[in-house]
Amino acid sequence: MAEHRTVCPLNCFDLCSMLVQVEQGRITAVGGDPEHPVTGGFICPKGKAMAERLYSPDRVTSPLFKREGGWERISWEAAYEVWAEKLAAAKEQYGSEAVLHHFDYGSNGLLRNLDRRFFNLFGGVTVPSGSLCWGSGISAQRYDFGGYYTHSWSDLINSRVIILWGRDPAVTSLHLLPFLRAAKEKGAELVVVNPVKTKTADLADRYISVRPGTDGALALGLAHVILAERLLDLDFVHNNVHGFAEYATAVKEYSPATVSSITGVDAKEIEDLARLYARRRPGAILFGPGMQRYANGGQSVRAVDALTAVTGNIGVAGGGANYAHQYNKGLFKDITAADKAAGGRSIPFPLMGRLMPQLDPPLKVAVVTRSNPVCQHPDSGSFARAFHLIDFKVTIDFCLNDTAEASDLFLPCTTIFEEEDLLSSSWSEYLGYAPKLVEPQGEAKPDPVIFSELAAVMGLGDYFTNSSRQWIEEALEPVREKYGITLERLEEGMLKTPLAQEVAWSDRKFSTPSGKIELFSERALQETGWGTACYAAPRESGSTTLPGYPLYLLTPHPARSLHSQFPSDSENYPPAEILADTAAAYNLREGDLVIVESPRGQLLCRVKLNPRLRDDTVLIEEGQWLKSGGGVNLLTPAFLPDMGAGVPYYDCRCLLRKYLPD
Numbered sequence: 244m245a246e247h248r249t250v251c252p253l254n255c256f257d258l259c260s261m262l263v264q265v266e267q268g269r270i271t272a273v274g275g276d277p278e279h280p281v282t283g284g285f286i287c288p289k290g291k292a293m294a295e296r297l298y299s300p301d302r303v304t305s306p307l308f309k310r311e312g313g314w315e316r317i318s319w320e321a322a323y324e325v326w327a328e329k330l331a332a333a334k335e336q337y338g339s340e341a342v343l344h345h346f347d348y349g350s351n352g353l354l355r356n357l358d359r360r361f362f363n364l365f366g367g368v369t370v371p372s373g374s375l376c377w378g379s380g381i382s383a384q385r386y387d388f389g390g391y392y393t394h395s396w397s398d399l400i401n402s403r404v405i406i407l408w409g410r411d412p413a414v415t416s417l418h419l420l421p422f423l424r425a426a427k428e429k430g431a432e433l434v435v436v437n438p439v440k441t442k443t444a445d446l447a448d449r450y451i452s453v454r455p456g457t458d459g460a461l462a463l464g465l466a467h468v469i470l471a472e473r474l475l476d477l478d479f480v481h482n483n484v485h486g487f488a489e490y491a492t493a494v495k496e497y498s499p500a501t502v503s504s505i506t507g508v509d510a511k512e513i514e515d516l517a518r519l520y521a522r523r524r525p526g527a528i529l530f531g532p533g534m535q536r537y538a539n540g541g542q543s544v545r546a547v548d549a550l551t552a553v554t555g556n557i558g559v560a561g562g563g564a565n566y567a568h569q570y571n572k573g574l575f576k577d578i579t580a581a582d583k584a585a586g587g588r589s590i591p592f593p594l595m596g597r598l599m600p601q602l603d604p605p606l607k608v609a610v611v612t613r614s615n616p617v618c619q620h621p622d623s624g625s626f627a628r629a630f631h632l633i634d635f636k637v638t639i640d641f642c643l644n645d646t647a648e649a650s651d652l653f654l655p656c657t658t659i660f661e662e663e664d665l666l667s668s669s670w671s672e673y674l675g676y677a678p679k680l681v682e683p684q685g686e687a688k689p690d691p692v693i694f695s696e697l698a699a700v701m702g703l704g705d706y707f708t709n710s711s712r713q714w715i716e717e718a719l720e721p722v723r724e725k726y727g728i729t730l731e732r733l734e735e736g737m738l739k740t741p742l743a744q745e746v747a748w749s750d751r752k753f754s755t756p757s758g759k760i761e762l763f764s765e766r767a768l769q770e771t772g773w774g775t776a777c778y779a780a781p782r783e784s785g786s787t788t789l790p791g792y793p794l795y796l797l798t799p800h801p802a803r804s805l806h807s808q809f810p811s812d813s814e815n816y817p818p819a820e821i822l823a824d825t826a827a828a829y830n831l832r833e834g835d836l837v838i839v840e841s842p843r844g845q846l847l848c849r850v851k852l853n854p855r856l857r858d859d860t861v862l863i864e865e866g867q868w869l870k871s872g873g874g875v876n877l878l879t880p881a882f883l884p885d886m887g888a889g890v891p892y893y894d895c896r897c898l899l900r901k902y903l904p905d
C-alpha cells in the first residue's frame with residue numbers, strides 16, 4: 244500500500260490537501276492531510292464521495308453516440324471524426340461563432356482550461372459571460388476597492404467580531420469552522436446574518452434573521468446608526484474614503500424603524516448590531532455568495548463594503564470585507580491562447596436560455612465541459628429548450644447527467660486521481676499539485692488529451708504537442724524563478740500562493756480611479772445608475788404584484804454534494820423544507836407530496852419539516868438531477884441582476900399545493 248498526497252479539485256472555499264491510499268493500482272481510501280493548516284486531517288462528505296465516483300457503477304467510461312434516441316458505444320476515433328466534421332461544417336457555413344462552448348467551475352484544475360485553448364485556436368466561439376456563482380459581488384468590490392482580496396483565515400484570530408453575512412460554513416466550508424471556534428475562544432463575537440437559522444448559527448452569539456434580499460437595507464441601517472451616533476472611524480474615512488458625503492446623505496433615509504419594516508429585523512437589534520460592529524474593532528465580515536443571488540445583490544455587497552470602510556475595518560489585522568480573492572490573477576503563464584481568439588461573442592449566463600435561439604449566426608454545435616447547465620442554469624427549462632434546438636451537442640463528463648442526456652455525443656473524461664493537474668482557486672490561499680495516482684478507468688481520457696487529439700484531427704495539432712506535465716511546467720514559468728514555486732516543491736505538498744496577504748489592502752492603496760475606497764463611484768453611477776450603495780427591493784422576492792406566490796423559495800447548496808456532481812439516488816422527490824407552522828397552514832405533514840410552483844414551473848417534492856426556517860420560506864437544496872426527480876432550477880428566475888451578470892437564483896417566490904393523486 245502506498246500513500247500519496249493530492250488536492251481536491253472541487254470548487255469550494257477550502258481547497259483541501261488529501262491523502263490517498265493506493266493498493267494494487269486501486270484507490271482504497273481518501274482522507275484529509277493532517278499537515279495542511281486548513282484541511283487539518285479531515286475531509287468533508289463530498290471529498291469522500293470523490294473516491295466513490297471513481298469506481299461508481301454509474302460512471303460511463305466509453306464514448307457514446309445517440310442514434311434514434313438511444314445511446315450506442317462508439318470508438319474514440321469515430322467520436323473524433325463526427326465531432327470534427329460537425330465543428331468544421333458549422334464553421335464553414337456560419338463562422339466559428341455558430342459553436343457554443345459552455346464551461347464553468349466543475350474542476351479547479353488548470354489543465355481543464357485547455358478546452359479554451361482549443362476553441363480560441365478554432366476561432367472565436369460563443370461563450371457564456373458573467374457568472375452563475377459570484378458575479379454581482381465581484382463587480383461590487385471592483386467599484387468599491389478596485390479589486391477583491393481576502394484576509395488569511397488565520398487572521399480571524401485577531402478579530403473581535405466576525406459576521407458571517409449569508410455564508411454557511413457548516414455546509415459549504417467545513418474547514419473554516421475550527422478557525423471560527425478558535426477566534427471565539429479568544430473572545431470574538433460571532434454573528435450570523437441569514438434568513439435561515441443555519442447550523443452555523445448554532446455557533447453564533449447573535450443570529451439576525453433577515454428577510455430574503457434585504458441585506459442592502461440592513462447594512463445601510465447599520466451605517467445610519469453608526470453615523471448618527473458618531474461611531475465611525477473619522478481618521479480612516481478622511482484618509483482612505485472617496486464620496487463619504489454622498490454616502491452619508493444616502494444613509495440618512497435608513498433609520499432603524501424604516502429598515503426594520505424592510506428587513507423584518509427589530510429596530511433594537513439593528514442598533515445593537517451597529518454598536519457591536521463599530522465598537523468592537525477590529526471586525527471581519529465574511530460574505531457568502533448566497534446573499535448576492537438577488538436582483539439587488541451587487542448593491543447589497545456595496546452596502547456591506549461601505550460598512551467596513553466607515554468603521555476603519557479595511558487594511559487592518561482582524562478586519563476585512565472577505566468575499567473572494569484575485570491573488571492568483573495573471574500568476575501563471577496563459578495556456579489558453581487567449582490572444583489567438585479572433586472574434587467570438589458572449590451571452591450573459593442568466594440570459595442564455597432566452598437569447599440562444601435568437602442568435603445570428605445561429606448556434607449549430609454545442610460543447611459542454613466542466614458544467615451541467617441543463618440542471619444548474621436558472622429557469623433551466625428555458626435553457627433546456629434552447630439547448631435542444633442546437634443540431635449537435637457534445638458533453639464531456641463522468642456520467643450521463645441531465646446535460647449529457649440532452650446531448651448527441653458523450654465523451655468520458657478522467658477524474659483528478661487519473662491524470663495530473665495544477666490546482667488553485669479564488670478562495671484558498673494555497674496552490675497544489677495533483678499527481679496521476681491510478682490508470683484511467685475504461686476508455687476515459689483526461690480533458691487535455693481529448694482536446695489535444697481533437698486538435699490533431701482538425702489540423703491544430705502543432706498547438707497541442709505538450710504532455711500534461713509540460714503544460715504544468717509551462718504554466719509555472721513565471722513563478723519558478725521569481726517565487727521559487729516549482730513542480731518539484733509542489734509535489735511535496737501545497738504552497739502558499741505568493742501574493743496572498745495575511746491582511747488585505749494593508750498598504751491602503753486601492754485600485755479605484757481615486758486610489759481610495761469609493762463609497763461614491765462614478766463608474767458605478769454610469770454602469771448601474773447608482774453612484775453610492777443603495778437599496779432597491781429585490782425583483783420577485785420584493786414584488787407586491789405577485790399575490791399568487793406568497794412564499795420565498797431559497798435553493799442553497801447541498802452538504803453532501805458540490806452542486807449536481809454527486810447525485811443522490813436515495814430519494815426521488817427532493818425534500819421541500821418548511822416550518823411546521825407553514826405546513827399546518829397548507830394542511831401538509833412531514834412526508835406528504837407537495838407541488839412547489841413558481842411563475843416558471845412546478846416541481847413535485849416531499850415535505851420535510853425544518854424548525855430553522857421562517858414561516859414565509861420554502862427551502863429546496865440545489866443540485867439534484869432532473870432525471871432523478873430533482874431540477875429545482877425549473878423554478879428559479881433568469882434575469883440580469885443589478886451588476887456583474889450574476890444570477891439571482893434566490894430572488895424567487897413560490898406557492899405550495901398538496902399533491903392529490905387522481
Ligand SMILES: Nc1nc2c(c(=O)[nH]1)N[C@H]1C(S)=C(S)[C@@H](COP(=O)(O)OP(=O)(O)OC[C@H]3O[C@@H](n4cnc5c(=O)[nH]c(N)nc54)[C@H](O)[C@@H]3O)O[C@H]1N2
Nearest residue numbers: 255409411415436455456531532533534799800804805806
Ligand atoms: N457542500 C458544498 N460546498 C460548497 C458548494 C456546494 O455545492 N456544496 N458550492 C461551492 C460554491 S460554487 C459556492 S459559490 C459556495 C457558496 O457558499 P455559501 O455562500 O456559503 O452558500 P450558498 O448556498 O450560496 O448560500 C449561503 C447562505 O445564503 C443564505 N441566504 C439566502 N438568501 C439570503 C439573503 O437574502 N441574505 C442573507 N444574508 N443570506 C441569504 C442561505 O440561507 C445560505 O445559508 O460554496 C462552495 N462550497
Ligand SMILES: Nc1nc2c(c(=O)[nH]1)N[C@H]1C(S)=C(S)[C@@H](COP(=O)(O)OP(=O)(O)OC[C@H]3O[C@@H](n4cnc5c(=O)[nH]c(N)nc54)[C@H](O)[C@@H]3O)O[C@H]1N2
Nearest residue numbers: 347348349350375376613614615619639798806807808865
Ligand atoms: N438553484 C440554484 N442553482 C445554482 C446555485 C444555487 O445556489 N441555487 N448555485 C450556482 C453556483 S454558485 C454555481 S458555481 C453553479 C455550478 O454549476 P455547474 O458547474 O454546472 O455545476 P456542477 O454540478 O458542479 O457541474 C459540473 C460538472 O462538471 C463535471 N466535472 C467535474 N470535473 C470535471 C473535469 O475535470 N472535466 C470535465 N469535463 N467535467 C468535470 C461534473 O461531473 C459536473 O457534471 O451552479 C449554480 N446553480
Ligand SMILES: [Mo]
Nearest residue numbers: 375376377532
Ligand atoms: Mo459557486
